[in-house]
Amino acid sequence: QKEVEQNSGPLSVPEGAIASLNCTYSDRGSQSFFWYRQYSGKSPELIMFIYSNGDKEDGRFTAQLNKASQYVSLLIRDSQPSDSATYLCAVNIYSGGGADGLTFGKGTHLIIQP
Amino acid sequence: NAGVTQTPKFQVLKTGQSMTLQCAQDMNHNSMYWYRQDPGMGLRLIYYSASEGTTDKGEVPNGYNVSRLNKREFSLRLESAAPSQTSVYFCASSDVGVYGYTFGSGTRLTVV
Numbered sequence: 001q002k003e004v005e006q007n008s009g010p011l012s013v014p015e016g017a018i019a020s021l022n023c024t025y026s027d028r029g030s031q032s033f034f035w036y037r038q039y040s041g042k043s044p045e046l047i048m049f050i051y052s053n054g055d056k057e058d059g060r061f062t063a064q065l066n067k068a069s070q071y072v073s074l075l076i077r078d079s080q081p082s083d084s085a086t087y088l089c090a091v092n093i094y095s096g097g098g099a100d101g102l103t104f105g106k107g108t109h110l111i112i113q114p
Numbered sequence: 115n116a117g118v119t120q121t122p123k124f125q126v127l128k129t130g131q132s133m134t135l136q137c138a139q140d141m142n143h144n145s146m147y148w149y150r151q152d153p154g155m156g157l158r159l160i161y162y163s164a165s166e167g168t169t170d171k172g173e174v175p176n177g178y179n180v181s182r183l184n185k186r187e188f189s190l191r192l193e194s195a196a197p198s199q200t201s202v203y204f205c206a207s208s209d210v211g212v213y214g215y216t217f218g219s220g221t222r223l224t225v226v
Contacts, residue, residue: 008154034214042219043217043219043220044157044204044217046213046215049213088157090157090215101145101147101149101159101162101206101215102159102215104149104156104157104158105156106154106156107156
């Protein structure tokens with residue numbers, strides 16, 4: 001049984017600070033890792049993906065992967081109130097898309113306080 | 115660019131009624147998925163279709179059937195709806211080499 005664990009929160013962060021979201025996964029064979037953002041009542045939207053150990057930066061977002069520790073994180077710099085949402089970590093055993101789908105964590109509810 | 119289109123957006127069913135949720139994608143993806151999302155449970159995979167002509171069970175398939183009508187369309191059928199199937203249903207699509215899965219806007223289903 002593949003499992004993806006996230007702290008449900010809420011995680012409250014002051015505007016302008018760094019928000020740090022964490023995720024652990026159980027399947028050591030996992031190859032691809034995704035972060036989705038979901039606003040209340042909306043569908044998940046992909047914000048970052050990472051396949052290799054280390055850091056990957058995209059604007060204010062940085063994804064970090066440590067396969068040895070089975071740990072993936074998302075950092076949001078200069079947090080804005082519009083970043084307030086639920087962040088879903090998702091894992092797949094394949095390095096690309098397709099095949100048998102993603103396993104999702106339950107999500108972390110992030111609140112950015114103005 | 116429509117992406118993934120789901121219909122209907124909202125539906126109320128009585129226990130025992132049947133219905134089909136429709137999903138279509140225009141990105142020429144081979145793989146399509148149905149998820150349900152419940153408070154405190156996250157997104158759980160119901161069924162998926164890795165390619166046209168194939169379907170497989172996911173984590174929570176009981177009470178559902180699917181049909182991959184063609185490459186574009188993947189439908190989810192509830193034969194005899196139960197209150198436990200009250201949920202938000204999302205369809206998604208992807209493909210090998212595609213980074214990430216694209217989700218439809220969801221169907222909010224209530225079974226009374």
